[in-house]
Amino acid sequence: MTDEAKRIIAPLDSARVKELHAGDRVLLSGSIITGRDAAHKRMTDLIKAGDPLPFSIEGEIIYYVGPTPAPPGRPIGAAGPTTAYRMDAYAPLLIEHGLKGMIGKGQRSDSVKQAMAKWGAVYFTSVGGAGALISQRIKEATILAWEDLGTEAVRRLVVEDLPLIVATDVHGGDLYITGPAKYRQR
Amino acid sequence: MRTIHVDDISIAVKKLCMEACTILGADVLEALKRAQAAEESPIGAEILGRIIENAAIARTENIPLCQDTGMAVLFLEIGQDVHFEGGSLTDAIHEGVRLGYRDGRLRKSVLHPITRVNTGDNTPAVIHMEVVPGDRLKITMAPKGFGSENMSRVTLFPPSAGIQGVKDFVVQRVQESGGNPCPPIVVGVGLGGTFEKAALIAKKALLRPLGGANPDPLLAELEKDLLERINRLGIGPMGLGGRTTALAVHVNAYPTHIASIPCAVNIQCHSSRHREIEL
Numbered sequence: 001m002t003d004e005a006k007r008i009i010a011p012l013d014s015a016r017v018k019e020l021h022a023g024d025r026v027l028l029s030g031s032i033i034t035g036r037d038a039a040h041k042r043m044t045d046l047i048k049a050g051d052p053l054p055f056s057i058e059g060e061i062i063y064y065v066g067p068t069p070a071p072p073g074r075p076i077g078a079a080g081p082t083t084a085y086r087m088d089a090y091a092p093l094l095i096e097h098g099l100k101g102m103i104g105k106g107q108r109s110d111s112v113k114q115a116m117a118k119w120g121a122v123y124f125t126s127v128g129g130a131g132a133l134i135s136q137r138i139k140e141a142t143i144l145a146w147e148d149l150g151t152e153a154v155r156r157l158v159v160e161d162l163p164l165i166v167a168t169d170v171h172g173g174d175l176y177i178t179g180p181a182k183y184r185q186r
Numbered sequence: 187m188r189t190i191h192v193d194d195i196s197i198a199v200k201k202l203c204m205e206a207c208t209i210l211g212a213d214v215l216e217a218l219k220r221a222q223a224a225e226e227s228p229i230g231a232e233i234l235g236r237i238i239e240n241a242a243i244a245r246t247e248n249i250p251l252c253q254d255t256g257m258a259v260l261f262l263e264i265g266q267d268v269h270f271e272g273g274s275l276t277d278a279i280h281e282g283v284r285l286g287y288r289d290g291r292l293r294k295s296v297l298h299p300i301t302r303v304n305t306g307d308n309t310p311a312v313i314h315m316e317v318v319p320g321d322r323l324k325i326t327m328a329p330k331g332f333g334s335e336n337m338s339r340v341t342l343f344p345p346s347a348g349i350q351g352v353k354d355f356v357v358q359r360v361q362e363s364g365g366n367p368c369p370p371i372v373v374g375v376g377l378g379g380t381f382e383k384a385a386l387i388a389k390k391a392l393l394r395p396l397g398g399a400n401p402d403p404l405l406a407e408l409e410k411d412l413l414e415r416i417n418r419l420g421i422g423p424m425g426l427g428g429r430t431t432a433l434a435v436h437v438n439a440y441p442t443h444i445a446s447i448p449c450a451v452n453i454q455c456h457s458s459r460h461r462e463i464e465l
Binding site for chain 1: 226227229230233236237239240243244247248249250251252253254255291292293294295302304306331333336364365366367368418419420421422424425426427428429455456457
């Protein structure tokens, strides 16, 4: 995976998003944020009420993860992706408000894909259940907001060569459709 | 009559929680390696390699295999000649879970279903107790992640649906789950009993070691047939395409009512974790 992967730096812009295609292997470095079910509900409630978020999502990649507590001397514990469809109800609004990327696992809904194509955002996946391995690529973790949510708090992560696969792109490509179709036997 | 102090149970449960979340069973690792060798999809084979690498890192670095260290599900087989002293058996189990998730730095994922307020210590556990002959106590800890638990279903077929209805339901459930439950999965199927019995025996089917055939020839045949159909779906590792969608299908059966075929499908991710101890 490593030698043929595209190296990209977070945060992202629309031009970079357009260069990514479903099936691309990516090594992501830079700064990303985390959020899962509870944080998505709070973000959505604030946006709908016209209130500011306690952090910016402009150009950000959000990683759907709820890590385990950090061992001594490490920034974070196990930190693999969680299932993305649970964020489908919230994602289009966040994309409309500047979110450029998402990292999770599992297929996205049509409404998320439409929002991605319209506003320019990409969906990456990494290996679910590989929380210990992924943890080693996370160099810093700090809580940005909503510490009361525990593992679901929004964190800022600094990652180095985080191995990802582009699952869904802005061009209509979806590896969750084309991948299985290639190997399906009747 | 044999006496067991409940403090010893707390200590045992604590240890089981910590080990179950960081050490992948040898049977699962072997199944993953066999799958990796046979996988035709390059991305699929690569993903299987990363899953195997992850298990090595988790074990040597003492980091959980997966950040979803689950809801603690405990099965107790209690010899009928055992007497517990020192307090409540149930409280002792919850205390063991509390200590294991605290000291093992495991994720606290348990909350109220309506208020969504986290209990903060991953309790309560889900506890299944069974009284058996003898004076021993067997405890199995099976942390259950909910990426796969969310994909599980129970249905109650009319007898006219027959075994074909059951098979189609199981395969359809895996198809609809796609990449969500972190394939390659283990599929636990519970057939018969009542609504809750079917679900319970489906979950218990996940505890059976991988690689062995069901001792009941009828169920062994059903498992083989289901596994072949599931692995023809093409879902593959993490749902990105390939031949390895399931590592195994395990079926448990129990007699049922003349009016029904209860059928439960409990999906287990590749991080198929469980540890047991006998006291």
